[in-house]
Amino acid sequence: MLAQGPADRIEIDAGMLARFMPMHLLLDAGGRALAYGPTLERVLASAAVPGARFEDLFDVRAPGGAVTIHEVLERGGSRFRMVPRHGLRVGLRGLGLPLCGGKRILLNLTFGIDLISAVRDLSLTDADFAATDLAMELLYLAEANAAVTRELRGLNLRLEGARVAAEEEAMTDALTGLRNRRAADLVLERMCAARASFGLLHMDLDYFKAVNDTLGHAAGDLVLANVGSILRDQLRAEDCAARIGGDEFVMIIAGRSEPGTLQAIADRIIARICQPMEFEGKSIRVSASIGIIRSVDFATPDAAHLLASADRALYAAKHAGRGQAVLLHSGGD
Amino acid sequence: MDALMLRSLQCYVIGTFGAARWQAVCAKAGLVVGTFEPMLHYEPGTADQIAQVAAEVLGRPAETIWEDVGTHLVTNPDREGVRRLLRFGGVTFADFLHSLEELPGRARLALPDLDMPDVTLVEVGGDRFEVTCRSHLRATQRVLVGLLTAMADDYGALCVIDAGEDDRTTVAILDPRHAKARRFDLALPAR
Numbered sequence: 319m320l321a322q323g324p325a326d327r328i329e330i331d332a333g334m335l336a337r338f339m340p341m342h343l344l345l346d347a348g349g350r351a352l353a354y355g356p357t358l359e360r361v362l363a364s365a366a367v368p369g370a371r372f373e374d375l376f377d378v379r380a381p382g383g384a385v386t387i388h389e390v391l392e393r394g395g396s397r398f399r400m401v402p403r404h405g406l407r408v409g410l411r412g413l414g415l416p417l418c419g420g421k422r423i424l425l426n427l428t429f430g431i432d433l434i435s436a437v438r439d440l441s442l443t444d445a446d447f448a449a450t451d452l453a454m455e456l457l458y459l460a461e462a463n464a465a466v467t468r469e470l471r472g473l474n475l476r477l478e479g480a481r482v483a484a485e486e487e488a489m490t491d492a493l494t495g496l497r498n499r500r501a502a503d504l505v506l507e508r509m510c511a512a513r514a515s516f517g518l519l520h521m522d523l524d525y526f527k528a529v530n531d532t533l534g535h536a537a538g539d540l541v542l543a544n545v546g547s548i549l550r551d552q553l554r555a556e557d558c559a560a561r562i563g564g565d566e567f568v569m570i571i572a573g574r575s576e577p578g579t580l581q582a583i584a585d586r587i588i589a590r591i592c593q594p595m596e597f598e599g600k601s602i603r604v605s606a607s608i609g610i611i612r613s614v615d616f617a618t619p620d621a622a623h624l625l626a627s628a629d630r631a632l633y634a635a636k637h638a639g640r641g642q643a644v645l646l647h648s649g650g651d
Numbered sequence: 652m653d654a655l656m657l658r659s660l661q662c663y664v665i666g667t668f669g670a671a672r673w674q675a676v677c678a679k680a681g682l683v684v685g686t687f688e689p690m691l692h693y694e695p696g697t698a699d700q701i702a703q704v705a706a707e708v709l710g711r712p713a714e715t716i717w718e719d720v721g722t723h724l725v726t727n728p729d730r731e732g733v734r735r736l737l738r739f740g741g742v743t744f745a746d747f748l749h750s751l752e753e754l755p756g757r758a759r760l761a762l763p764d765l766d767m768p769d770v771t772l773v774e775v776g777g778d779r780f781e782v783t784c785r786s787h788l789r790a791t792q793r794v795l796v797g798l799l800t801a802m803a804d805d806y807g808a809l810c811v812i813d814a815g816e817d818d819r820t821t822v823a824i825l826d827p828r829h830a831k832a833r834r835f836d837l838a839l840p841a842r
Contacts, residue, residue, distance in 0.1 A: 438838035444742050455760075457837050458739040462761035465732040473690050 340448055341410075345372060345423040349387040357446045358427060361436070365404035376400040376410075387423055390414065399430075406439055408432045429453075434460055491561040493539060494546025502560035502568050506621040509570065509613070516613050517580040519569040520628035521587070524605040524640040526565040537597045541604055548590045552583065568628070575614045577645050584608040584643030592641060607635040608643035615647055652766050656698035656790055657687035660716070662730070663723040664705060672708065680704040698790050714814075717790045721797020725805065737802055738835045744808035744827055748772055748780050748799075778824040785818055792818050807832040 332353055335342060340357035349372040359366045365375060372387040379401060381394035390398045396413050411430040416423050429436045433456055436442065447453045489501035497505070509516055523545065530538040542565065549559040549569065558570040569587075574580055591606045609631025613619045616627075631646035638644055664673045677685040680701055687693070699713075706713040725734045736757075740750030755767035768786035775781050784795050796814045799822060803810040809829035813821045 434838050435841070438836075438841060442837060444837070454739055454837075458736060458757060459760055461732065461739075461839070462736055462757070465736070466761050468732075469689055473688055476686070476688070 338448060339426045340446060341427040343372075343375075343425040343427065345387060345425070347421050347423070349373070349423070351375070352422070357442065360440050360442075360446070361406050361408065361410075362402055363405035365402070375403060377403050379409075387414065387425075391416070391423070406436060408436045408439075433457070491546075493542050494549075494561050495543075496546050496549060496567070497558055497560035499560065499562040502558060502562055502570070503621060505558045505560075505570055506568075506624065509572070510619040510621050510624065513619070514613065515573060515575045517571040517574045517583075518611050518613070518624055518628045519567075519571065519580070519584055519587075519643075520609045520625070520632045521567040521569065521584075521606050522608075522632055522636070523565040523591070524607055524636075526604055529602055529604060533597060533600065533602065537600075537602060540597050541595060541602060544595050545591060545606075548587065552587050552590065568625075575612050577612070577647075580610050580612065581643060581645055584610055588641055588643060605641040607632060607640050609633065609635050610643055610645040612645075612647075652768070652786065652788060652791075653693040653695055653698045654687065654689050654691055655765075656720075656788060656794065657693060657701060658689040659720050659724055659794070660698065660702060660705065661687050662727070663716075663720045664709070666723065666727060666729075667719070668709065676701070676705045676708045679708055695787050698788050702790055713790070714793050717793035718797035718800070720790075721794040721799075722801040723797075724794070725798055725801035734802075734805060735835070735839075737798075738805065739837075744803055744806035744810070744824060745778070745780075747802060747806065748782070748822060751782060775821075778827075780822045780824075782820045782822060783818055784820070792820060796820055804830075805833045 330338075335344070335353075336355050340355045341361075342353075342355040343351060343358060344353040346352055351366075351368060351370045351372070353368075354362065354366045362375060373385050377400060378384045378390055378398060380399040381390065384390045384393050384398070391414055396415055397411070398414065399409065399411055401407055401409055409430055409432045410427045412425050412427040414423060414425040428451075433453055437453070437457065440446075444454065489497055489504075491498040506518075523541070526538065526541065529541055542561070545567070546559075546561070549567065553559050553569060553571070556572045558568075558572075560568050562568050571580060571583060574583075588606050588608060591604060594601045594603050596602070609628050611624060611627045611631055613624065616624065627646065631644055634646060635642050635644035661673060664676060674685055702713040702716060705716055709716065724730055725737065737747065740747040740753070749772060751770045752772050754770055758765050758767045768784050768788075768791050771783045773781045773783075782795065782799070784792055786792070792814055796812055799812050799820070800810075803812070803822075803824075807828060807830040808824055809826040811821075811823045811825065815821055
């Protein structure tokens with residue numbers, strides 16, 4: 319600190335003041351405007367005239383209740399917030415101090431957090447701010463942040479897409495396009511937990527091993543892929559068809575408990591599978607056996623128990639002669 | 652840094668030569684996924700390796716490709732953000748050159764863990780500058796050359812820009828107001 323005395327008094331003319339503080343307002347002792355910084359002049363537009371009273375120019379928000387510049391400085395110390403009554407309605411933050419033994423009052427203002435909208439609305443440029451102002455850095459940071467956020471949002475969407483695809487893949491049997499064992503177990507567990515009523519079909523292809531042995535795996539794969547498309551064709555979107563083993567399939571028919579309906583679905587599937595398929599000019603014939611059970615036959619449906627019962631029904635179907643569907647009522651509960 | 656370079660390379664190749672050529676680059680490089688994520692981390696040096704493959708596929712030197720990537724970063728309308736962020740550096744092209752030393756600091760404000768190369772600028776004469784950019788990637792200097800060329804254009808300045816030895820690039824401003832500068836508003840219009 320300098321000692322009080324003539325040495326620490328400096329003179330500064332209006333031009334210099336405007337460069338150091340483009341948002342200043344110089345008032346006389348009565349609170350009337352003597353000079354406006356060039357940027358503040360743009361904010362206030364036509365209201366920025368010499369002699370205008372502070373309280374006519376600004377609506378003071380803090381300190382609360384203060385109206386005139388004297389009240390502002392008295393109550394709020396040197397810091398305050400206000401909004402221009404004319405020109406651009408933008409929040410301004412400021413600092414004010416009496417000068418020249420109270421004959422002048424100097425205010426220096428800033429846009430604070432409203433900087434970006436003020437810059438946009440007044441088309442301000444670099445030259446409208448003091449060289450020491452951090453306005454450019456703030457504008458830069460706001461845009462850099464927006465760009466980073468946009469990239470992160472994009473990354474999130476792409477990762478989410480990849481996750482959904484990976485999950486779908488993890489639940490799908492690649493050869494037939496049906497669900498796999500894991501997916502079928504999940505669906506079954508979920509439906510048991512919800513006490514939903516549904517029919518469970520357990521299907522095994524007949525003569526499939528013979529196709530594989532005589533015509534090779536390519537022929538076997540063709541049969542499996544065909545069965546896949548038949549099941550997709552015969553079932554509704556809310557049903558679930560899965561390949562759970564080599565030539566073993568499980569179908570969950572949602573909301574169907576009538577024996578006749580379930581039997582008809584199974585018969586239709588078998589009829590389609592029994593139709594000859596063609597592989598490299600040769601005709602292939604397979605058939606299928608299906609065991610049917612109904613969730614309503616079980617007092618406390620449980621996935622493992624239901625699958626075991628469906629397997630017994632399938633065994634009964636095979637035993638009864640192939641190419642048949644057998645519905646087993648007694649769940650064995 | 653590799654992630655940003657790779658992403659920029661990907662955008663440039665897809666935008667200029669089409670997705671099929673980029674897929675060819677990825678296939679030749681043995682990549683399983685054909686997308687580089689700007690916000691993820693890649694092994695340092697990956698960008699130079701992929702550029703070498705791109706050079707073979709596209710039949711042009713890697714240096715030329717990187718210079719074009721630098722220009723594309725600034726001029727591509729989809730990436731207007733990069734040009735805007737750079738224009739915050741100053742009102743004239745010389746101001747902008749001086750702001751290059753601040754670039755790593757500015758980038759770290761937005762992405763604290765970004766390993767930006769150190770940039771130093773020396774004013775060697777009235778309108779002559781030397782920019783030194785030390786990076787583990789050979790690509791960096793060339794991207795800088797392309798970027799400076801495009802920014803000179805943006806400011807309407809006529810310049811000679813030379814990539815020299817030791818990561819040093821010289822910039823000679825022949826005429827700072829050779830053409831009309833592209834318009835730059837400090838704030839984007841409200842959406």
